Amino acid sequence: MSFTLTPTSPLPRAYTVVACQRCGFVYADTTGTVEDYGRHYTDFSLYEDPHTATGSGTSDEDRERFSDVVGLLARRFPSHARILDVGCGSGGLLVALRNHGFSRLTGIDPSERCVSHMRGLGLAAARATLDDIPGDLGPFDLVMLSHVLEHLLEPVSALTSLKKLLPQGGSIYLETPDASRYTGRPFVPYYFFDTEHINHFDQVSLANLARAAGLEVACAAAKDIPVKGGHRYPAVFCIASKTADDQAATPLPDTTLRQALSSYLAECAARSLRFALLDREIAAGTPLALWGAGSFAQRFMELPWVKNHQVVAVVDRDHKKVGQEFAGRTIAPPDQGLKDLPVDTVVLVLVALDGESVAQEYLRLGLPYRYLIGSNY
Incomplete structure (x- = not known):
């Protein structure tokens, strides 16, 4: 692992x-x-x-x-x-x-x-x-x-x-x-x-x-x-x-x-192949914003194809993570870290449990970026 x-x-x-x-x-x-x-x-x-x-x-x-x-x-x-x-x-x-x-x-x-x-x-x-x-x-x-x-x-x-x-x-x-x-x-x-x-x-x-x-x-x-x-x-x-x-x-x-x-x-190995479907939904080089820097994100970022994308932001609600560096970015609270990103950014919700409720929280922010829930794949 x-x-x-x-x-x-x-x-x-x-x-x-x-x-x-x-x-x-x-x-x-x-x-x-x-x-x-x-x-x-x-x-x-x-x-x-x-x-x-x-x-x-x-x-x-x-x-x-x-x-x-x-x-x-x-x-x-x-x-x-x-x-x-x-x-x-x-x-x-x-x-x-x-x-x-x-x-x-x-x-x-x-x-x-x-x-x-x-x-x-x-x-x-x-x-x-x-x-x-x-x-x-x-x-x-x-x-x-x-x-x-x-x-x-x-x-x-x-x-x-x-x-x-x-x-x-x-x-x-x-x-x-x-x-x-x-x-x-x-x-x-x-x-x-x-x-x-x-x-x-x-x-x-x-x-x-x-x-x-x-x-x-x-x-x-x-x-x-x-x-x-x-x-x-x-x-x-x-x-x-x-x-x-x-x-x-x-x-x-x-x-x-x-x-x-x-x-x-x-x-797990068989189910991980489904993440290839996620790769197909995101054009090569598309900027990624990660919502979540916990264990799901820690494993997800080790996938080979993820390295084809630029991570432009990482956000998390855990105050212990805020201010730390993850995937080359400083972790910020969601209401601060997702502002003024490239218009084609895709927000990846990398929360292992109840990703749907996090997606609803994202939608309440009123931001224009497309989002995908990693746990749905």
Whole structure:
């Protein structure tokens, strides 16, 4: 996999997806270090703006997703349980737990802005990474990592470290994308492969991870969660507990994950051929303005034929991206970056989810340029 990134990004521009011959786990063989990924989530967090990021709890999709998690946890833990959310972003899950009656809640996140936002909501929060957990934190009856493990370069070390925050009998809730069910989804090609998602779990590999950290798996199951555009996103979760016998267990062989991901990659390769139709709709040399500098655009800009066109503008609503350089242009807010472009410019909406709503936002700007929605191809 290869990506066009901003010059200041600490993440690798390419990696190879590999599978462990012993246990079958699939992951990105990246040259990035723990420090590189730590800097990325500290300085370039995608989860600071509640209006552009998932997990803030402000969208209907987030509210449905968190209601499901809270319902599960409320059946297993009392309202006075001490709960820590690791990588909590803007605190949407913690707010949902508080609304359900839980009161002893704490969040940690590497982003100072996320921490400030949570404190503004009246939640206990600390700026921390998994390599620098405050010594006075804990103990907790439940530690949650919801859509965090797929981002971690060393997930076993992370769980082993977090286990120290649990008393005997304490639990960890783990949730990640379900890589065994990537196929057949109405997302853009290679949607599940980006610079941040470097681990690919299913039920077997997620349970193996917990056992490798010396935890005992109490339950594991698959589910679908709602995302923008009315789509459903495959996920898997497990709850594991700390016991007196906290020795690492031998992993169970995962015989299906590699094949499932091979099928997904073949599906993506076939669907990527449809981008040739987009090439035919844009005359050679036509100026392009990109709406979006996220993972879809990062993959899209690596397509060979794109280099036949001149990128004249890049816009994005994410304040963290504004001012950064991408595809040779400085990223600007949409209402500023699309002014006074060549009359034959084509605006490419490179948003992976709900491109139609972004197109409507573009139309409200009243600009004269033709636009195309990349996810429609």
